[in-house]
Amino acid sequence: MLQGFPWQLISELLCTQDGAPLQLGQKCQLSEDGVFVRHGTLCCTNCSATFTIDDGILNMLDAVALDEESQHEKHVRNENARLLQASGPAWYDNEHNLSEIIPTLEALSIHQDMTILELGCGDGRYTVHLAGQCKWIVALDFSIEALRILAQRCNNLKNVALVLGDITNIKVCDAHFDRVFSTLASNLPTREHRQAMYHLATKALKSDGRFVFSVHHHGIRQRLSGERKSGRYSQGGIYRYNFTVNECKAEVRPYFKSVKARPIQILLPFARKLRLPIVAQSRIFERIPLFSYLGNLILCTAERPNRSDGFH
Numbered sequence: 001m002l003q004g005f006p007w008q009l010i011s012e013l014l015c016t017q018d019g020a021p022l023q024l025g026q027k028c029q030l031s032e033d034g035v036f037v038r039h040g041t042l043c044c045t046n047c048s049a050t051f052t053i054d055d056g057i058l059n060m061l062d063a064v065a066l067d068e069e070s071q072h073e074k075h076v077r078n079e080n081a082r083l084l085q086a087s088g089p090a091w092y093d094n095e096h097n098l099s100e101i102i103p104t105l106e107a108l109s110i111h112q113d114m115t116i117l118e119l120g121c122g123d124g125r126y127t128v129h130l131a132g133q134c135k136w137i138v139a140l141d142f143s144i145e146a147l148r149i150l151a152q153r154c155n156n157l158k159n160v161a162l163v164l165g166d167i168t169n170i171k172v173c174d175a176h177f178d179r180v181f182s183t184l185a186s187n188l189p190t191r192e193h194r195q196a197m198y199h200l201a202t203k204a205l206k207s208d209g210r211f212v213f214s215v216h217h218h219g220i221r222q223r224l225s226g227e228r229k230s231g232r233y234s235q236g237g238i239y240r241y242n243f244t245v246n247e248c249k250a251e252v253r254p255y256f257k258s259v260k261a262r263p264i265q266i267l268l269p270f271a272r273k274l275r276l277p278i279v280a281q282s283r284i285f286e287r288i289p290l291f292s293y294l295g296n297l298i299l300c301t302a303e304r305p306n307r308s309d310g311f312h
Contacts, residue, residue: 002151002162004036004056009136009161012115013042014171016060020046028053035158057147060165066142069189069239070166074142076236081123081145092125099282100214100265100297101126104183107212107301110134114178117204119167119185119197124150126183131157134179138172140165168196177204179212184297186215186241191251198255202305211256211302217263218242220293248298256302262286263295 007030010022021044028040042051042058052059066074092101104126110116110133121127121139123146131137131154140163141147147162154160163170167188180201188194201211218229222242229242243251248261266285267278285291 002056002154002160003158004031004038005053005058006035006136006159006161007037008035009138010042012136012138012161012173012176013058013060013163014173015044015047015049016051016062016165016169016171017044017049018047019171020044022051025050055148056151057144057162057164059144060163060170061142062166062169065169066166067189070142070193073187073189073238076238077122077143078145080236081143081149084123085145085149095278096265096267097125098279099267100183101129102279103264103283103286103299104212104214105129107299108179108181108210110179115176116179116181117172117177119180119182119200120187121150121162122146124153126181127160128153128157130181131160135159137161138163138177140167140170142166167200168193170200172200172204174203175206175209178206178209180204180209181211182213184215184240185213186243187238189239194251198252201302202255202307205305207305209303209305211252211305212300213302214264214297214299215243215248216240217295217298218244219263219295221296243298245298248300252300252302255306257304257306259300259302261298261300263292263297264299265296266291266294267296268294 013022015022022042023045025041025043029038031038037053038056040053110130114134115136116130116134118127118137118139121141127139127150136159138161144164147164151162185194185197232239245261249259253259264286266282
């Protein structure tokens with residue numbers, strides 16, 4: 001179980017109303033060693049805004065401000081998390097997921113002295129992996145039920161801060177993070193939502209930091225099946241947009257001076273029936289242009305945040 005919100009990471013976050021620093025409110029319940037906040041409030045040092053901490057999860061979400069599409073996704077993800085809690089923990093270490101997880105962790109290239117900002121952490125598919133490799137991780141999501149599952153998975157982890165929030169209005173200290181990370185950013189319902197994420201990443205990252213994110217791919221398999229670029233999941237109806245590699249790079253390039261993108265999670269037809277080593281063949285085909293267009297996802301790595309063109 002999550003021990004609480006690390007008080008050392010309070011300084012990394014800012015008031016969502018005016019961007020001022022936050023401080024601990026009165027009558028906070030701390031852990032026995034005084035390192036974690038179990039229950040209490042954070043107060044803006046400038047305005048009257050307050051943000052609650054319950055069971056170690058900091059609530060910075062203005063749910064009323066969410067657009068209709070985001071409200072729908074939040075509802076679906078909360079319901080899915082409740083079902084997951086009832087049926088037991090998900091198991092992500094299968095070949096399908098590992099063909100995504102392994103190249104993504106490789107692109108992040110985490111070191112023990114790094115501080116990470118994870119956007120859309122969900123129930124911790126990556127968070128627990130990352131926590132074991134870095135100094136601190138601030139994990140953000142707008143599904144409270146998913147965060148509660150993640151809190152259960154944080155046994156003995158003392159470097160994880162869980163935040164209930166929305167990427168379009170969360171504020172963090174400038175240039176404090178070594179990595180900013182997000183998976184399936186193509187679930188964000190509009191280009192404006194994604195631009196808010198890119199803007200947040202440029203603000204949050206150190207000058208030598210790295211932004212790593214993935215999106216759905218509009219590759220050969222999707223085109224042959226007639227899958228539209230803009231559509232929804234068949235179950236739950238969550239929005240998703242399928243990118244080409246060039247589209248993905250072009251969208252993030254105004255925010256970073258160096259941008260690379262390539263397809264990953266390349267699953268050949270009949271691979272499972274033929275009992276092929278899915279992870280190994282996916283890693284090989286990532287580097288072969290023709291086969292790479294069979295990838296389900298695009299992995300993008302952006303560096304050298306552009307803070308000189310008005311993105312402040």
